[in-house]
Amino acid sequence: MKRKKTLQWYVVENTLIMAVILGLVSFLMIFFFLKAELIQEKENTLFHSVEDRSLMVDSFFRKTQEVPQHIATSQIISDFLKGTISQEEVHTYLEGYLFSEDYLVVYIMDSYGKTIASTDESFLNKNYGFRDYFLVPQKTGTGYLDMALGVTSKELGLYFSQPILDIQGNFKGVVVLKTKENLVQHDFAYEKKHSVVVSYIDDRGVVFSSDQQKNIFKSIFPLEDIEKEFVEQKRYVGQTIFPLEDVFISQEVFGEYSSLVGEIDYNYGNVIFAYAQVGDWPVYLLVQEDGSFLESVYLLTVYVGLGIVGTILVSGVILSYLLMHLFKPITILEQKMENVIAGNYKEKINEEVGKIFELSRLVHSFNVLVQGIVQSKKNIDKVVVDQTNRLAEQTQDLEDQKVAILNILEDVEEERDKSVLLANDLKKFQLAVEEASDHIVITDADGIVLYANNAVERITGFSREEVLGQKAGSPANWGGNMDQKTYIELWKTAKDNKKSFEGAFKNRRKSGEEYIAKASITPVLNNRGEVIFFVGIERDITQEKLVDQAKTEFVSLASHQLRTPLSAINWYAEMLLNGDAGHLTVEQSQYVQEIYRGNQRMVELVNSLLNVSRLELGTFLIEPTSLQLIDIAKEALEEIEIQAAQKKIKIETTFPKKLAKMNLDKKLTYMIFQNLLSNAVKYNQEGGKVSLTIKADKKYVQIIIADNGLGIPKSQHDKIFSKLFRADNVRETDTEGTGLGLYIIKSILDQVNGKISFVSAKDKGTTFHVFIPIKGMKRKEGTKSLS
Incomplete structure (x- = not known):
């Protein structure tokens, strides 16, 4: 058997582990803190240095730009362009400006970009109109600095250009001073260090000057195709521009920030970089320094780590010595405990063995425990005798229970037979649902399909696998064509009101073919009245439609x-x-x-x-104009005055004092008043009463037309707006009606987002409530208006 570790060993081991962990954490915290502080200090120093250097380069550029500025405004150039001075005189004049060994050539271009005078004859009659140093001054009328690879000289240079303008400010040409590209060699360049790389970048992100030759004509980020084509064909002709091996900045960042400082962590170490735009010139100064300055941090952290390791080792030795003396009484306690386990309950330990308070308490507890074990043994022997007598009594009880269980099993067998019959009935029901001609689905409370019968595949074209687990009637299967109003009404009726919803709407088969379905969605509730399922039954009524x-x-x-x-x-x-x-x-x-x-x-x-x-085909038009609703109501009242007077019917009106004009189709609105008012008179009793009330709220104008006539039987309320329907009591009184009036009114109000409802009882009159949106009716294009 493998020997277990002692408590002394556990204490030493865990203490050393904690010490190692704390030491490692301290080591890492010191390392990362010193590294972060040193990098921050280096970034600040590098950034301020780059800004200072860019100011010096800006001063150099401004001084150089003064040369083409002076030439462009000189009278000699003006006379030359007028043709009063020869080319030789201008040549001599221009050579006088090559007073610096950095100045390579000075030349004059006419308004078309053709070189007409130059200190270098190889430039004469050459057209450089495609260069930015010509195009920008031509367009803006201001000076410009361009870096380019000379088409004629094949040398990289800086091109300082200045437009030549006449007295009226008209563009006449451009003066160009080409200088050497030796920015990194000037006295404002950085001191040479093996860890520092100095580069100058143009406004397109391409390095045109660097103390690392391999970096020249490379971009600091991958160029887009149009940018790459420009720099290769118009700026650095004949060069293929590739990005640097270590790309550290994106084109978006370069375009947004004119200056930036940061750190990049490459595989071979950290690199600090800083760049800044040189004044307003299209030139950027970039300085990179590798992470060799961090060597001091690494060395210091190594010394700290060694100190921590030494401290841990010394502490471990001291701790082991102390624990060896501390745990000696525990060894004695262990021997006594083994004797007790062997059955010697007379063992005791002298409490003076534990000189430390906690150990003396442990020895005392051991002595108390031994006394308790002796007493417990006596109690157990007594309990065993009692339990034996009780088991004998329980054996008899089990015999009695056996008989009872046999009786229960007979009852269970009978219930099983009933369950088999019920299962057979359920199977028949399932077969009936499976083979039903109507499309039947069962969903959970959120509309996710749990079951679909065979008709679903036949009608929609979607297989059960495609339907199960999807939301019923969604764009993922046969739905997606339902308008928002119907969708909201469906869920409100079925889920919120917990009632069956019935309606017809367009669906879409898997093939993309649309069809019209008549649907019934019924909620299934649990004992608490909560919706747990929906049963949806649909029938394809395309042919009927x-x-x-x-x-x-x-x-x-x-x-x-x-x-x-x-x-x-x-x-x-x-x-x-x-x-x-x-x-x-x-x-x-x-x-x-x-x-x-x-x-x-x-x-x-x-x-x-x-x-x-026209209503059913949707071909009728709606032509709203700004009208007063009360005026239309009065016109309709005038039409029925004679009919009402013949039957001695009293007409009462209640109109608001102020009602704003509304956008209404006069013919449709008149039809609503005329139909309801004529019905109220026609189906009223002799000497009856009709009332017309108009009132408005924030959403609707409400029209209330009430009578005390024949009324509508309650059993026929749900059919009153059906086509060609007339109530039984009305047909007995008047045989000439068409049964289309209320159907037309309901269809008109549906089209204009209005509503109609009624309250009625047989022989107690009828009250109709018509709601027209306060915003009025919306225009609808069509071929015919209603008659």
Whole structure:
């Protein structure tokens, strides 16, 4: 058996581990703190140095730019461009400005970029109009500094250019001073250090001067294609520009910051860099220094680490010596404990062995424990006798329970037979659902499909695997075409109100073909009334809709065809009644009047059928204008005054004192008033009452039309807005109605985002509530208005 570690060893081991961990943490904290401080100090020093140097280079550039400025404004150049001075005189004049060994050539370009005078004859008659040092002064009228590889000299140089302007400020040409590119060799350059790299960069991010030759004609970040094409074809002709091996800055950062300082951690060590723009010139000074300055930090941390290791070793030796004397009494305690385990309960330890307070308490506890074990043994022996007697009694009880269990098993067998019958019934139900012709799905409370029958695959084209786990009716399967209003109403009805939702809307098969589905979504509730599932049943009614549309189109066509002969009948009947075809007898006049009244009813029916077809086909137009709703209401009231007076019906009106004009289609609004008011009079009793109330809130203008007439039977409330429907009590009173009026009104209000509702009971009158949005009606394009 493997010997276990002693407590002394555990204390020493864990103490040393903690010491090592604390030492390592201290070592790392010192290292990273010193490194961060040194890097920060180096960055600040380097950045201020770069800024100082860029100011010196800026001064140098300004002094050099004074040469082309002086030449461009001289009278000699002006006379030369006028043709009054020869080229030789200008040549001599220009050579006088080559007073520095850094100045290579001075030349004059005309307004087209052609060199017309130069201190170097190889430049004459050459066109440099494609260079920035010509294009920028030509465009801006100001001086410019460009760096370029000479097309003629094949040498890299700095090109200081200045536009030549006449008295009126017109562009006449450009003066160019080309100088050597030796910025890093001037007295304002950095002292040479092996760890420092000094470079000058143009405004495109390309190094054109550096004390590291390998860096010249390389970009500090990958160039975009258009930038690369520009610098290779117009600035450094004949050179292929590649990015530096160690790219440390992005094009976006370079374009945003004119100066920057930072640190990059490469595989071979840290590098500190700083760059700054030289004045307003398209030149940047970049200085990089490697991380050799961090060697002192590494050396110091090594010394600190060695000190920590030595301290840990010495502390471990001292701790081991102290613990060896401290744990000696515990060894004695261990021997006594083994004797007790062997059955010798008379063992005791002299409490003076533990000189330390905690150890003396441990010895005392041992002696108390031994006394407790002796007493416990006595108690256990007594308990064993008692338990033996109790087991005998329990054996008899188990025999009695065995008989009871056999009886229970017989009951379970009977229940099992019932469960088998129930399972068979469920299987039949499942088969019925699977083979149902309607599309049936079961979802969770969030609409995620848990079950789909065979009809889902047949109707939608989506397999069960594609549907299960997806949200029912979403764009991922057969949905996505439902308008937002219907979607909100569906979830509000089924989930919030916990009622069945029924409706029809467009769906989309997997092939992309759209179809019309009539759907019923019913919530399934648990005992607490919470929605746990939804059962959705859909039926493809595309063909029924197409047939219905064909019927509507046929009605529209037939109605149009009937209008012409009906108009002719109406006209001839009026002529006969007016005596235009000769005097009629009383009997003949009665016949013609019956023809005229019957024809009027037919015209009214044809107009209603046309209105229904235009509403269902969506071809009617809405033309809102700014109107006063109360004025339209008064016009409708005037039309029914005679009819109301004949039946002695009293009409009451309540209008607001101030009601702003609204955008309304007068014909549609009039139809709403005319239909509801005429019904209120037509189906009212002799001497009855009709009231018209108009009021407004923040969202709607509400029209309330009430009567105390026939009313509507409660059993027929849900059908009142159906096409061609008339209540039973109304049909008994008046046989001439079409059953289309309220259907048309409801369809109009649906189109203008309005609402209509009613309260009614048989023989107790009816109150209709019409809501029109306070914003009015929106324009709708169409082919015909309603009749």
